[in-house]
Amino acid sequence: MMYQPMYMRHLYSGFEPCQAFDVVYGTTFEHRLLSAKQATMAHQRLVIGDIRLETGGYNFPVVAQGCMPKKEVCIGFMAEGEQVTRCNTMALESNEIQIYPPGVELLYHASGPSRWVNFVVPEESLQAFATARVGRPIHLSRHAAYSMRLRNGARHALTRITDDALGLAHRLEPVGGISSELGAEIYHSLLGSYVDQIFDSTPLNQPEKSATEIRHHQLITACERLVVSGEDTDIALAEIAKRSGYSLRSLELIFRRSVGMTPGRWFMTARLNGALRDLLNCEQDGTVSEVAMKWGFRHVSRFSQYYRNAFGELPSETLKRTRQQ
Incomplete structure (x- = not known):
C-alpha cells in the first residue's frame, strides 16, 4: 500500500458553507444556513493509503444532510458541541461515538457552534487490522447508524x-508534506487508536428510543422530499400530515x-437555502422571480422579505454580487 499522504484545508465564510458539498470524501452533503449571522466553516482532510480523516467546525447553527x-465504514464523534447537536434526530452524549455502515443517510443538525470528526476506512482493512490486533473482528451493524459509549477520556484521546495528525500535515505542507515513511506510522497509529477505542466501548442500551428516532428521521426525510421535490413546493402542512399518516399536531411534536x-x-x-444556492449559481439571464417561483414562492416581495430575514440581504443583492464575480 502507498502511504504518501494528501492533505487539504479550506475555510468557508459568508454564504460559502451552503456550497460546501465535499466535506466527507466520496459523498455529497447539502449544508443549510439557519441564521443571518456571519458564518464560518473550517474543513480539513487527511488521506493516507485507504483511510481518510476529516474534521469540520461550524461557528453557526447548521443543517447538513447527505x-x-x-464502500467504507465511517466512525464519527463530536469533538465539540455535542450538547447542541443531533445526528439522525438522536441527541448525543459527550462520550459517544457513532458507527455508520456504508451508504447510510446522515442528518446533522446543530443549533450552535460544533465540531465533528470522521474516520473513514474500508471494512476489509478495518476488520483485518482488528483481527490481527485483538484476534477477532468488530461486530458491525449493516442497516443503520448506531452509537457506542466510550470509556472516560477516550473522546479527548x-x-x-486527530489534531496531532492534521496539525503535522498542515505544518509540513509548505515543505513537501509528510513522507511515506511517516505516513505509514500515522496510518497505523490512527487505525490502532480507533480499533482500540471501539473494542473498549460499550453499546448504548436504548433500542426502543433508537427505533423511534429512526422512524422520526425517516418521516422528516420523507416529508421534506414531498415538499422540496414535488410539483407543489408550497403544499399545505395539513396535506403533508395527511399523506404522512400523522395528525398535524403529532407531526409538529415530532x-x-x-x-x-x-x-x-x-x-x-x-426552500430558502435552495433559492440561495440557485442565486449563487445563477446564469446571467436568470432572475429573482424565476428562482422564487421554482421554490414555491408565488409572491416575489414576500419571498424577498423571508430571504432577507434568513440571510441578512435581499435576493437581488445576492444575485448582483454573483454576477460581479
Whole structure:
C-alpha cells in the first residue's frame, strides 16, 4: 500500500458553507444556513493509503444532510458541541461515538457552534487490522447508524490524535508534506487508536428510543422530499400530515422534538437555502422571480422579505454580487 499522504484545508465564510458539498470524501452533503449571522466553516482532510480523516467546525447553527461513503465504514464523534447537536434526530452524549455502515443517510443538525470528526476506512482493512490486533473482528451493524459509549477520556484521546495528525500535515505542507515513511506510522497509529477505542466501548442500551428516532428521521426525510421535490413546493402542512399518516399536531411534536423547530420552519429553511444556492449559481439571464417561483414562492416581495430575514440581504443583492464575480 502507498502511504504518501494528501492533505487539504479550506475555510468557508459568508454564504460559502451552503456550497460546501465535499466535506466527507466520496459523498455529497447539502449544508443549510439557519441564521443571518456571519458564518464560518473550517474543513480539513487527511488521506493516507485507504483511510481518510476529516474534521469540520461550524461557528453557526447548521443543517447538513447527505449519505455516508458507499464502500467504507465511517466512525464519527463530536469533538465539540455535542450538547447542541443531533445526528439522525438522536441527541448525543459527550462520550459517544457513532458507527455508520456504508451508504447510510446522515442528518446533522446543530443549533450552535460544533465540531465533528470522521474516520473513514474500508471494512476489509478495518476488520483485518482488528483481527490481527485483538484476534477477532468488530461486530458491525449493516442497516443503520448506531452509537457506542466510550470509556472516560477516550473522546479527548481521539481528538488529540486527530489534531496531532492534521496539525503535522498542515505544518509540513509548505515543505513537501509528510513522507511515506511517516505516513505509514500515522496510518497505523490512527487505525490502532480507533480499533482500540471501539473494542473498549460499550453499546448504548436504548433500542426502543433508537427505533423511534429512526422512524422520526425517516418521516422528516420523507416529508421534506414531498415538499422540496414535488410539483407543489408550497403544499399545505395539513396535506403533508395527511399523506404522512400523522395528525398535524403529532407531526409538529415530532419535528419539535427531533430537530427543534416546527415543520413549517424546517420546510421554509430548505426552500430558502435552495433559492440561495440557485442565486449563487445563477446564469446571467436568470432572475429573482424565476428562482422564487421554482421554490414555491408565488409572491416575489414576500419571498424577498423571508430571504432577507434568513440571510441578512435581499435576493437581488445576492444575485448582483454573483454576477460581479
